[in-house]
Amino acid sequence: MQCPVCSAQRPDDERYCVRCGAALRPTNSANTCTVVITFDLDGPSGMINRHPEVEQLPSAYSFGEYGPTVGAPHVLAMLERQAIPASFYVPGWVAERHPRLVEGMAAAGHEVAHHGYLHEPPSTLDREAEGAVLDQGIAILSGIVGQPPTGYRSPSWELSEHSIGLLEERGFTYDSSLMGSDAPHMASDALVEIPIHWSLDDYPYFVFGPSDGRRLMASPDDVFATWHAAFEEFHARGAVFTLTMHPYIIGRPGRLAMLERLIEAIRSFEAVRFTRASDLAVETLARARR
Ligand SMILES: [Zn+2]
Numbered sequence: 337m338q339c340p341v342c343s344a345q346r347p348d349d350e351r352y353c354v355r356c357g358a359a360l361r362p363t364n365s366a367n368t369c370t371v372v373i374t375f376d377l378d379g380p381s382g383m384i385n386r387h388p389e390v391e392q393l394p395s396a397y398s399f400g401e402y403g404p405t406v407g408a409p410h411v412l413a414m415l416e417r418q419a420i421p422a423s424f425y426v427p428g429w430v431a432e433r434h435p436r437l438v439e440g441m442a443a444a445g446h447e448v449a450h451h452g453y454l455h456e457p458p459s460t461l462d463r464e465a466e467g468a469v470l471d472q473g474i475a476i477l478s479g480i481v482g483q484p485p486t487g488y489r490s491p492s493w494e495l496s497e498h499s500i501g502l503l504e505e506r507g508f509t510y511d512s513s514l515m516g517s518d519a520p521h522m523a524s525d526a527l528v529e530i531p532i533h534w535s536l537d538d539y540p541y542f543v544f545g546p547s548d549g550r551r552l553m554a555s556p557d558d559v560f561a562t563w564h565a566a567f568e569e570f571h572a573r574g575a576v577f578t579l580t581m582h583p584y585i586i587g588r589p590g591r592l593a594m595l596e597r598l599i600e601a602i603r604s605f606e607a608v609r610f611t612r613a614s615d616l617a618v619e620t621l622a623r624a625r626r
């Protein structure tokens with residue numbers, strides 16, 4: 337079968353073109369789903385990046401700091417109960433303040449990946465500054481985990497025109513910041529993309545911020561229903577279901593229990609597997625080169 341978008345020749349049972357991510361129309365293929373559970377360990381880094389004064393404001397700081405100090409340990413315990421590997425995207429600034437937490441994530445078999453230094457969206461940086469932030473994060477994570485990260489997720493999902501090239505130069509296997517497909521594909525000749533979307537992110541549902549006009553919080557039951565319905569369709573499409581969450585948001589009581597319930601519900605479907613984004617990226621690269 338030939339991909340109608342990029343013209344690459346693809347196997348007849350492939351649901352999405354591994355070169356460009358376009359939906360294909362396979363002749364026969366069963367429902368399957370790969371599930372990637374991911375967490376961005378932002379802590380207060382994003383708030384401090386936007387408003388440096390937050391570093392001196394105990395209330396605002398505590399809102400984010402709950403993530404690495406309380407949310408993450410509970411997230412890790414839940415993952416251990418469920419025996420599921422996950423991917424954690426960790427800003428260097430957070431890793432410097434919580435090295436034992438990050439070390440423990442890697443020791444438990446989870447992926448520790450790059451998420452900027454102080455949560456800088458690449459679209460706000462020039463090429464040189466963006467490269468320097470990448471190098472700084474690589475050095476910090478390597479120093480804690482013992483090996484460089486192979487994956488990158490841009491803070492706020494705002495890549496710049498330089499990002500793909502800068503990641504390739506540094507030997508990254510994949511990025512996870514784009515919304516153009518339901519399945520992994522190549523972002524360039526050498527870099528895999530593991531796509532994400534706001535609808536599968538805890539932030540838009542749960543963050544309450546009266547000072548910036550966010551005055552409603554979703555009920556965990558509503559989010560369960562939304563994500564479960566999305567999962568059913570990902571499963572029917574043979575796609576990859578990637579959830580993006582934040583320990584300071586999903587790690588709150590009532591929400592983490594909802595996530596665990598969702599994981600148990602997902603397990604009851606046929607042909608489902610949970611994998612780290614880094615492993616999926618290696619697989620995707622091999623498929624693209626077949
Ligand atoms: Zn294609």
Ligand SMILES: [Zn+2]
Nearest residue numbers: 376378491492
């Ligand atoms: Zn983030």
